[in-house]
Amino acid sequence: xxxxxKKLLIVDDEAHIRMLIEQTLEELEDEGVEMFFAxxxxxxxxxxxxxxxxxxxxxxxxxxxxxxxxxxxxKKELGLHExxxxxxxxKGQEVDRQNGLDMGADRYMTKPFDPDEMLDVAxxxxxxxx
Amino acid sequence: xTRNGDQLxxxxxxxxxxxxxxxxxxxLETITAGLNIRFSVRANGSLICGEELDGDFEFILEEDxxxxxxxxxxxxxxxxxxDLIKSLVKKEFEKKRIGSEVLGLYREINMIYNFSAxxxxxxxxxxxxxxxxxxxxxxxxTTHGSFFLLDTEEDEVIELASFGENPNKQSVPxxxxxLKGLISRGTAAIVPSKLVALNPALNHLKSVMFAPLKxxxxxLGLVILGHENEKEFTAAELKLLTTIxxxxxxxxxxxxxxxxxxxxxxxxxxxxRIIHEASQKFVPHEFIKSLGKERITxxxxxxxxxxEVTVMFVDIRExxxxxxxxxxxxxxxxxxxxxxxxxxxxRANEGLIMQYLGDGFMALFPKGAQYALRASVQMxxxxxxYNCERIxxxxxxxxxxxxxxxxxxxxxxxxxxxxxxxxxxxxxVNTAARIEGLSKFYGTSILLTKNxxxxxxxxxxxxxxxxxxxxxxxxxHTIDLYECIDGDEKSLLEHKLVSMNxxxxxxxxxxxxxxxxxxxxxxxxxxQHKEDYTAKLFxxxxxxLITQEIEDDWKGxxxxxxx
Numbered sequence: 001x002x003x004x005x006k007k008l009l010i011v012d013d014e015a016h017i018r019m020l021i022e023q024t025l026e027e028l029e030d031e032g033v034e035m036f037f038a039x040x041x042x043x044x045x046x047x048x049x050x051x052x053x054x055x056x057x058x059x060x061x062x063x064x065x066x067x068x069x070x071x072x073x074x075k076k077e078l079g080l081h082e083x084x085x086x087x088x089x090x091k092g093q094e095v096d097r098q099n100g101l102d103m104g105a106d107r108y109m110t111k112p113f114d115p116d117e118m119l120d121v122a123x124x125x126x127x128x129x130x
Numbered sequence: 131x132t133r134n135g136d137q138l139x140x141x142x143x144x145x146x147x148x149x150x151x152x153x154x155x156x157x158l159e160t161i162t163a164g165l166n167i168r169f170s171v172r173a174n175g176s177l178i179c180g181e182e183l184d185g186d187f188e189f190i191l192e193e194d195x196x197x198x199x200x201x202x203x204x205x206x207x208x209x210x211x212x213d214l215i216k217s218l219v220k221k222e223f224e225k226k227r228i229g230s231e232v233l234g235l236y237r238e239i240n241m242i243y244n245f246s247a248x249x250x251x252x253x254x255x256x257x258x259x260x261x262x263x264x265x266x267x268x269x270x271x272t273t274h275g276s277f278f279l280l281d282t283e284e285d286e287v288i289e290l291a292s293f294g295e296n297p298n299k300q301s302v303p304x305x306x307x308x309l310k311g312l313i314s315r316g317t318a319a320i321v322p323s324k325l326v327a328l329n330p331a332l333n334h335l336k337s338v339m340f341a342p343l344k345x346x347x348x349x350l351g352l353v354i355l356g357h358e359n360e361k362e363f364t365a366a367e368l369k370l371l372t373t374i375x376x377x378x379x380x381x382x383x384x385x386x387x388x389x390x391x392x393x394x395x396x397x398x399x400x401x402x403r404i405i406h407e408a409s410q411k412f413v414p415h416e417f418i419k420s421l422g423k424e425r426i427t428x429x430x431x432x433x434x435x436x437x438e439v440t441v442m443f444v445d446i447r448e449x450x451x452x453x454x455x456x457x458x459x460x461x462x463x464x465x466x467x468x469x470x471x472x473x474x475x476x477r478a479n480e481g482l483i484m485q486y487l488g489d490g491f492m493a494l495f496p497k498g499a500q501y502a503l504r505a506s507v508q509m510x511x512x513x514x515x516y517n518c519e520r521i522x523x524x525x526x527x528x529x530x531x532x533x534x535x536x537x538x539x540x541x542x543x544x545x546x547x548x549x550x551x552x553x554x555x556x557x558x559v560n561t562a563a564r565i566e567g568l569s570k571f572y573g574t575s576i577l578l579t580k581n582x583x584x585x586x587x588x589x590x591x592x593x594x595x596x597x598x599x600x601x602x603x604x605x606x607h608t609i610d611l612y613e614c615i616d617g618d619e620k621s622l623l624e625h626k627l628v629s630m631n632x633x634x635x636x637x638x639x640x641x642x643x644x645x646x647x648x649x650x651x652x653x654x655x656x657x658q659h660k661e662d663y664t665a666k667l668f669x670x671x672x673x674x675l676i677t678q679e680i681e682d683d684w685k686g687x688x689x690x691x692x693x
Contacts (some may be wrong), residue, residue: 020236023229030142034150112240115233 006126007053009036011044011070012088013062017111021057024115025122033126041065048074048083055125057109057118060089060100068103075104084125088113140198141173143222144191147215148179154218158211165207171215173199191216193223241269242373249381253388255279259290262378266355267293270367274335274356279343279382280313287313287351294356298331305331309352316342316349318372320363332356339363341372343379350379413552414482416496420541431550434542440495440502440534440582441558442481443566444472444509447529449489455526465489468528471512479505484554490530492563494554499536499578499585503592503614506532506576510617531574532617533566536581561609564602568690572597573663574613583612592616595626595633597664598641600688608687613664625659633665640672641686648672 008028010021018037029035036051038044042065048056056074060067067087074080086107087100100108109118147154148171162169170180173191183202189212191199198219201212245265252258259277267275274294278287287309308331318341321329326338335356343351353375355363409426410418418426421433446452446468453461469486476483481495481502495502510530517527539556561579569577574597583589593615599608615626626633636651652669656662 016232019229020233023226023233026226029146112236112243114240114244115237 006031006033007036007051007055008033008122008126009038009044009047009051009053009056011038011041011056011062011067012059013039014059015039017059017088020115021118024118027119028122028126031127041067041070044070045073048080049078052080053083055084055086055122057086057088057122058105060087068100071100071103071105086121136193136196137198139226140193140196140219140223143219143226144171144173144199144215145178147218147222158214161211161214165205165210167203167205167207167211169201169203169208169211171199171201191219193220238269238370241265242377245374246377249377250384252381253385255382255385256290258378258381258385262353262374263291263293266353266371266374270355270363270370271357271361272355273358274354276354277351277378278309278313278354279351280310280349290351294358295334297334312340313342313349313352316344316347318342318368318375320365320368323360323362326356334358337361337363339368339371341368341375343375343382345379345383350382353378414484416480416482417484417541417552420496421543429543429550431543431545431547434540436538436540437496438498438536438538439558440499440536440585441539441554441556441562442493442495442502442506442532442534443487443490443563444493445487445490445531445533445566447531447570452526452528453489468516471516472509475505475508475512479508481505484552490566492559494539494541498587499534499582500587500591502534502582503576503578503586506534506614507592507617510575514619529575531566531569532576533562533564533569534576534578534582535562535565536579536585537561561602561605564690565609565611568600568602568611569613571690572611572613572667574615575617576614578612578614580610580612593623593627593630595630595664596637598637598686598688600690602690608685619661622659622661625662629655629658629662629665636665636668636672640668643675643680643684645672645675649676 010018012018022035036047038047041062058067058070071085074083085105086109087105088109088111090111170183171178183204187203187206187208189201189209190197201208249258249261263275263277276292277290279290280287287306321338323337326332326335332338335358338356340352340354342349355371406425413426418429420437421429421435423429473483476493479501480497481493483491483493485492513530520527535558537558539554539558541554543550544553545551565577565579594612595615597611597613599610601608615623632651633655636648639648639651649669649672652665652672655665656669
């Protein structure tokens, strides 16, 4: 099975989190998944418009345009329903959860995230097997 | 990371750089155009970039003596390209290595984070131990583990949880002392492999490390991890184990405090229950319940409730005479032995003993006369058995009088804030006491009023004789009295049943003022059984009245002036 066209976007304002997610999902690159990165909501929105990634890991707490707003714009305004969005929120801020789902997010994950769970989820969504 | 692993990562980076990374691709294109050379890149035996060249120049791509690809070029200047690629790959490789280390640390943080959350919810030692070992084995490469706790009360080390097969589990002498020593030392360590081999408890393992369960300065136990293969535990792994051990120790201490609190709460509850039970013996629960309260502690001075009940007085006949023949202590034993037999009968008929009166007691029957009368008959039966026992021990048999009245009474709490008691205030109580007193006069074993008779739900359960009206001291109205004969001694009961009609005729004649005829009739009854004291009483009364002048409004009321 070829996944040459699969695209993954990682959005977080903290460089080390982007690096961690990249490292966690590294083996997906062998499957032909292309990785993109953005460090704020605005860049993320541009990338989503241009690249139409299959999966986005989207941090909620970001300056300028936060994850919730990006999510809302993508799902509600641009109508890009095929972009699978996973919101990342710090533990203890679970109140965001319903909010996030209301904004059209497909899934929700807490930080610190469990690397194995993240890889499983991404693999399932991008490659279709767990 | 292994050599093979490195090689795989390096070739993956190479492939990514020359095929996907647009910045690197652009850089390479610019340089090759400037140098006017052509090149191709091969990795793992296949071409990954450029065209198949029959170039003369080949440059090995390697990092720290690990070959991960080569450059084929049509010019010796391909070396520049090779050096550039090597340098780019090296940078990326280092970045990835750091990333991988950071991810490793992140996994640890995540594990500890989850572990803390998990064990803080546990309230028992064993599940804390099991969770600790499970988490440790997931993050540390290990095949064996044990979680020990020192039971300070028993001075014994207990294994709460373990994993991995341990052939030495049972049979190693002195192991307890070794474990106690390690626990009291309270430091973590990696055991040198030479010592592992020498220790009979560990010789199924090749490498071992342990960490104490420390809370402040105390050491509660020990966690040991081992591996059955040659493997050196690292300082980082020991640090992780120590962290898990510290977290576990804290959780175990909280769990123990929690269990202790729970135990103490249970003990307190038990103590309260015992006090509650004891207090019920002094103030019956039924009484408290009647006041609408559950516990004696809820009762307040002035609480009261009005109820319609049957009040019963029970009295040991001729107790004064009887007690003169006994020492005070003997007397007390006698009373207790009597009360011990009667109390359960009262309760079995849903009555409550309100007060012990020395030579008897007062009981209340909230469910009415049917229950009170049933209890009376049963008590007379019990007394017969008790008398058999007394006779066999050469003791004088005793008699008991029972009297009862129905009516309203107020149950309440009286006294003052420092000394309270359950009390009942009612005219019914006075009357009931008087009726019991009359039972001696009439020679009956159970005496009741018309009020009681009217209260019966099933009068056919018992046999009665009407004894006429009485006027007790301090009362305006007369009271009709009945005797219940079912508690009488067997032959007397049979006599009273057989002579029932004759007796009733006698009473009828008596109240019609035909005293001569009444006397003859009672004489007839008495002839059949000398101990029919009631018949004897009416015989005497009739005989007396024959010679007396009788007033027109004579109703045969007995005026009882004494108490």
